[in-house]
Amino acid sequence: MSFVSIEQAGYGVPSGGTILDRVDWTIGEGEFHALVGRSGCGKTTLLKLVAGLLAPSTGTVRIQGEPVRGPGAQVGFVFQAPTLLEWRTVLDNLLLPVSLTRRPQPADRRKAEELLDLVGLTGLEGRYPSQLSGGQQSRVALARALVTEPPLLLLDEPFAALDAITREELQNDLLKLCVRHRTTVLFVTHDIAEAVYLADRVAVMEGGRLRHALPVPLARPRGRDVRYSPRFNALCLELRHAMDGSQSGVALERAS
Numbered sequence: 001m002s003f004v005s006i007e008q009a010g011y012g013v014p015s016g017g018t019i020l021d022r023v024d025w026t027i028g029e030g031e032f033h034a035l036v037g038r039s040g041c042g043k044t045t046l047l048k049l050v051a052g053l054l055a056p057s058t059g060t061v062r063i064q065g066e067p068v069r070g071p072g073a074q075v076g077f078v079f080q081a082p083t084l085l086e087w088r089t090v091l092d093n094l095l096l097p098v099s100l101t102r103r104p105q106p107a108d109r110r111k112a113e114e115l116l117d118l119v120g121l122t123g124l125e126g127r128y129p130s131q132l133s134g135g136q137q138s139r140v141a142l143a144r145a146l147v148t149e150p151p152l153l154l155l156d157e158p159f160a161a162l163d164a165i166t167r168e169e170l171q172n173d174l175l176k177l178c179v180r181h182r183t184t185v186l187f188v189t190h191d192i193a194e195a196v197y198l199a200d201r202v203a204v205m206e207g208g209r210l211r212h213a214l215p216v217p218l219a220r221p222r223g224r225d226v227r228y229s230p231r232f233n234a235l236c237l238e239l240r241h242a243m244d245g246s247q248s249g250v251a252l253e254r255a256s
């Protein structure tokens with residue numbers, strides 16, 4: 001059974017505009033899917049339907065077979081600009097998803113510290129967000145999204161506006177964390193290379209419709225040099241062609 005199943009999902013706004021149009025998409029358990037497309041094509045809106053932050057106007061979104069009726073505990077989010085609570089320390093920010101439902105226990109604290117270690121922030125537990133760099137704040141947001149070990153993670157350009165090296169480090173952190181927890185991921189990005197590096201499958205959205213889905217046949221774990229391999233570059237080029245609608249040398253699988 002698919003972990004996420006999007007069936008003929010549409011979303012319109014009261015003014016009459018169609019933002020999403022009959023989107024069909026399935027994501028298997030533990031799979032990492034990326035969604036690319038030009039600005040304004042509907043990527044964030046689709047993510048919000050899966051998150052339960054918006055209800056589809058038509059069609060259905062299911063998680064583990066159940067229709068999504070609102071934000072659920074099984075979903076973790078990271079959005080473009082990390083939204084950390086300024087008046088709470090890094091550790092308390094990490095424990096926030098836990099403290100919304102119950103008093104954090106020593107085991108939760110250990111878990112949070114382990115995640116901070118994984119994202120390279122050990123020693124900064126007592127700092128406040130304003131005392132962190134943008135990249136460090138993104139790391140905290142990523143660790144926080146995983147503290148309750150949600151089986152599904154939705155990421156909307158979480159590494160936008162970071163320098164290339166920090167971005168690569170965070171991509172590797174993310175892959176490490178997701179493999180460890182066997183997390184199912186839907187990752188929105190503008191960056192074609194980022195999508196190819198991270199995902200098992202990349203979907204291309206255009207004008208509110210899913211146009212193509214491209215499997216990424218690169219071995220895991222991704223080696224450091226994979227980004228410079230001819231295969232990697234060929235996949236990026238193929239996606240680039242899919243995004244601008246020009247002919248691709250390799251047949252793309254239709255998505256919907």
Ligand SMILES: Nc1ncnc2c1ncn2[C@@H]1O[C@H](COP(=O)(O)OP(=O)(O)OP(=O)(O)O)[C@@H](O)[C@H]1O
Pocket residue numbers: 013017019037038039040041042043044045046
């Ligand atoms: N509440 C709304 N009312 C009217 N139009 C909206 C609303 N929300 C989004 N839109 C429009 O829907 C379209 C898709 O928006 P969305 O944020 O999903 O795009 P996106 O692909 O994520 O864009 P970007 O890559 O720039 O973040 C845009 O044209 C946007 O202006």
